[in-house]
Amino acid sequence: MTFGLQLFQFILSGLTTGSTYALIAIGFSLIHNATGIVNFAQGEFVMLGGMFMITFHSLLKLPMLPSFFLTVLSVAAIGLLLEFGPIRRAKSKEILILVMITIGASISIKGLSMILFGKNPMTLPPFSGETPLILFGAAIMPQSIWIFGITVSIVLALNYFLKKTTTGKAMRAVAASRRSAMLTGIPVDRMILLSFTFSGALGAVAGMIITPITTTSYDVGAILGLKGFSAAILGGYGSMPGAVIGGLLLGVFESLGAGLISSEYKDAVAFLILLTILFLKPSGIMGKGRLRRV
Amino acid sequence: MLKLKNIDAFFGKTQVLRHVTLHVEAGEIVSLIGANGSGKTTLLNVISGLHPSRNGSRVFLNVETRGMKPEKIVALGILQVPEAEKVFNPLTLLENLELGAYLRRPDRVKLAEEMEKVFQLFPILRERKDQPAGTLSGGERQMLALGKALMGQPKLLMLDEPSLGLAPTVVSEIFHIVRSLNDRGITILLVEQNAKEALRISHRTYVLDTGRIVLSGSGQELLNNDEVKRAFLGKDYRGKWER
Incomplete structure (x- = not known):
């Protein structure tokens, strides 16, 4: 394989995982924009997405499509309950307190998942087979195409919602x-x-689409959450286009780091990027930097 | 129309409003003047439901509004144009106006008609309708804020320092508009640091000092009151305080 082709292959696989990071980053941004807090339970939503899909599809033998929507509904309901319960009823509305509540929620969800789903890593079958497609000499797994397709549709739908509907404008x-x-x-x-x-x-969607590639277990939430968080910072925290760009870039950097240096350092690459951005341009790629009135 | 009785309000343990009692009748322009930190803005926020009040009662159109959420109070017809953060900067003018009617959710045709009325009142806004509100000048932003509030079909419009930071010509334009809105039947509660102008256009005025209502009366009465002259009309009345 030529070096150019190899690079192309790395970028493709980077964009695949990057799409998931983008979805997680958008989740962070939505909550941040509405409340000003960082939701540390975001990664757990991703973990739950994978776990519920496995439960509905692999264990309860429901078909793919109903399982998909049931999973989305279930995890969305957990997100709703997190706000409606502890966040809304917190006596103090201070940002730091609310952030602590999300950390508490994250730990609880992780613990409960360990009891419910066990400690073993689990996986899902790919949505449509495992025969790779060849594109300009690089191999693409059909699952990658699902990941791209679903991510792009979600980003477009969300963009339509926020720009065109009254409720979206109100958000x-x-x-x-x-x-x-x-x-x-x-x-x-x-x-x-x-x-x-x-x-x-x-989070549910991100978890479902990535599990066939990376497998899942009760404790993947923290690292996925941190990746999504880094992606959001990289793109400019709170910015929707920033979340997408940050996610994709982070995925590509990570994949290049893993491919060209060593896959041992895959996670380190994400945090190196996070630190570099925080040092050099804390507002991120799409961030505007806060305007202050004098 | 609006009756406040013995309202107390606190920031932590500091009392910022003390037994405030005032009333606004339908069709009036009532102004509220007072030094910085006297509690004017807090009083408006109490009425809007943004800041909790203790004791006393807040009755609007025979409905007790204590403990109501801000959106319920807006639904009753009390709209506030705050001094800061009047409009949604990243959203376009049209989006701002559309959200002004959020609670009523008029259909597309009705919404367009209502926006047309706002554009007739503020023609400059039409030229900028697709721009983000953050790109407007101070005066235009104040007009958009008024337009957005009008989209909510207010019965009582509360304006917090509408002339702050605006050029003198724009200020007189804004006051002119406030008056014409009142002529159309909208009751107005005006908080102003520009006491002279406020006294001139309002039917009645309350003077707030460290959280208390210390004086009230018609604009003309207060314009001739020595205390008001000394405290608020300052330099034009040098003789009064250099006695």
């Missing part, structure tokens, strides 16, 4: 100014609930 309004949104009559609580629900659904 952006809450992100722009919570105070002004309240004074306009927008039910801010409901928008926050919606952002948690969406983040749950996005």
Whole structure:
């Protein structure tokens, strides 16, 4: 295999995992925009996505499509409950306290999952076979095409929702100014609930599409969450296009790092990028840097 | 229309409003003047449901509004144009206006008609309708904020320092608009640091000092009140305080 072809192969596989990071990063951004907090349970949503899909599809033998939607609904419901329960009922609404609550939720979800699903790594069959397609001499797994396709559709649908529907515009309004949104009559609580629900659904999808490639176990949430978080920072925290660009770039860097240096350092690459961005341009690629009034 | 009785409000343990009692009748322009930190903005936020009040009652159109969420209060017809964060900067003008009608969710045709009315009132906004609100000048932003509030079909419109930071010509334009809105039947509660102008256009005025209502009366009465002249009309009335 020529070096050029190898590079092409790495980039393709990087874009595949990068798509999942993008979905996770969007989940982070949605919640951040509505509430200003970092949801550390985001990675657990991804883990739950894989686990529920395995439960519905592999254990309960439900067909692929119903399992897919049941999983999305279940994890979305968990996102909703996280907001409706502990977050909403917290006595103090301080950011740090709310972030601590999400960390607590993350630990609880991980613990419960260990008891429910056991400690063994599990996997899902790919959505449609394992015969690789050959594109310009590089091999692409059909699952990668599913991952791209699903990610692109979700990004487009979400973009349509946020730009064209009144509820979507109201969500952006809450992100722009919570105070002004309240004074306009927008039910801010409901928008926050919606952002948690969406983040749950996005996490579920990310978990389902990546599990056939990477396998899953009860403890993958933390690392996936951190990857998505790094992607969000890289792209500019809170920015939707930033989340997509950050996710894809992170995936590619990681894959190049693994392929050209050593796969042992795959995770280190993500954190090296995170640190570099924090040192050099903390607002990220699409970040504007906060304007201050003098 | 709006009756506040013995309202107390706190920031932590600091009391910022003390037994505030005031009323606004339908069709009036009532202004609220007072030094920085006297509690004017807090009072508006209490009325809007953004800041909790203790004790007393807040009745609007015979409905007690204590403990209501802000969106419920907006639904009753009380709209506030705050001093800061008046509009949604990243959203376009059209989106801002559309969200102004969020609670009523008018259909497309009705929405377009209502926006047309706003554009007739503020023609400059039409030219910029697809721009993000953050790119507007201060005066245009104030107009958009007024337009957005009008989309909510307010019964009581509360304006927090609408003239702050605007050029003098724009200020008089804004006051002119406030008056014409009042002529159309919208009741107005105006908080102003520009006391002279506020006294001139309002039917009645309350003076707030460290969280208390210390004076009230018609604009004309207060314009002639020595205390008001000394405290708020300052330099134009040098003789009064250099006695």
